[in-house]
Amino acid sequence: MKKTFKIPMSILMVFAIVFSALNLSVFAEEKESNDEYNFELVQKDDNIVIAKATHENGDELYATLDKATSEITLEAVEKPKGLLKFGDDKTTKYIVKAETIDPALDVVDVTIIDETTKSELRISPEYVQAQLPVLVPVVTWGGRALLLWLMEHALAMTIAGITAYVATDLISDIRKSNKNYWPAWIRNNNVYIGGDAFDTDYQAVGWVKTANSGEYNLWARTEAKAKEAANKAAGTNVWHQGKPTDGHYDHYHPAKPLVTDPWVVKLDNHLWY
Structure with missing residues (x-):
């Protein structure tokens, strides 16, 4: 007659604890x-x-x-x-x-x-x-x-180390500010404004002049300031009407004047207000 050997429950628990304590992630990559x-x-x-x-x-x-x-x-x-x-x-x-x-x-x-x-x-x-x-x-x-x-x-969103917020969250504070310009971007039909304003108008215009690109934009405190920055960045401007309900706002584009038709070359930068 064969003898049956029984392993005490305490020993089984020890084995279970030892094996469960192993970090199994070393055997299988955990994918995001x-x-x-x-x-x-x-x-x-x-x-x-x-x-x-x-x-x-x-x-x-x-x-x-x-x-x-x-x-x-x-x-x-x-x-x-x-x-x-x-x-x-x-x-x-x-x-x-x-x-x-x-x-x-x-x-x-x-x-x-x-x-x-x-x-x-x-x-x-x-x-x-x-x-x-x-x-x-x-x-x-x-x-x-x-x-x-x-x-x-x-x-x-954060871009270039600047954290920006959707325009509707900041517009009321901007209108009460004594600063004139903020960096801004457009994503998914929304304008995002950097939380910190440029210290000087010169810095803001320099930001626009970095490149002819829709990634170097400004939000201006007033329409006059938006137009002024566009003119300083490229010589003249082109105005576009927006539709705030769709995330678009009235804005200017910097434009380079020409001596022949079409008279101006519009740049990709935006100056919202």
């Missing part, structure tokens, strides 16, 4: 996909926007945009792993230095800095997912996508 995590808005008002991503393994990532300072931060909350999930949550806070977060063009170029260790993580078009350090997995799986989602729902 909306199928792996869910987004939600935690808070959205005139002062702050907070978005949250929850990974399928329970980890959480929070992204915050402070509209008053245009500061962007991340907070990663890593849940205990293993069969019994013993231990406390691990929370890590990061500062986001953004060069570009452009939801319309799906472009992210940021440096994420650990507030405690000061270690840096670069996410940009040149740095693919496979090259990112595994030291901060909760940031690598959700950081890029969550930052895009945050800015999209905040009606904001």
Whole structure:
């Protein structure tokens, strides 16, 4: 008669805990996909926007945009792993230095800095997912996508290190300002205005003269100032009527005068007001 050997339950539990504690992500690359995590808005008002991503393994990532300072931060909350999930949550806070977060063009170029260790993580078009350090997995799986989602729902974008907001959020403040010009861009039939004005009119005109491009535009406090900047940038101007309900606004284009018909060459820059 054969003997039956029984393995005590306590030993089975030890094996289960040991194997579940292994970081299985080293065997399979964790791809960034909306199928792996869910987004939600935690808070959205005139002062702050907070978005949250929850990974399928329970980890959480929070992204915050402070509209008053245009500061962007991340907070990663890593849940205990293993069969019994013993231990406390691990929370890590990061500062986001953004060069570009452009939801319309799906472009992210940021440096994420650990507030405690000061270690840096670069996410940009040149740095693919496979090259990112595994030291901060909760940031690598959700950081890029969550930052895009945050800015999209905040009606904001960052370009050339400047955080801009949809025009309707800033127009009333601009009309009360003693500044004259703000950098501006157009995305998805909306005009976005940089939160900080140019210190001088000379700087603003220089911004327009950077290139004949729809990426170097201004929002002017008054129509007179818009026309003035257009003339200074290229010699004369062309006026276009807008339709604010569709995200378009009355504006001028800088134009170079010609001595023959058609008399002017319109440039691509916009000067809204």
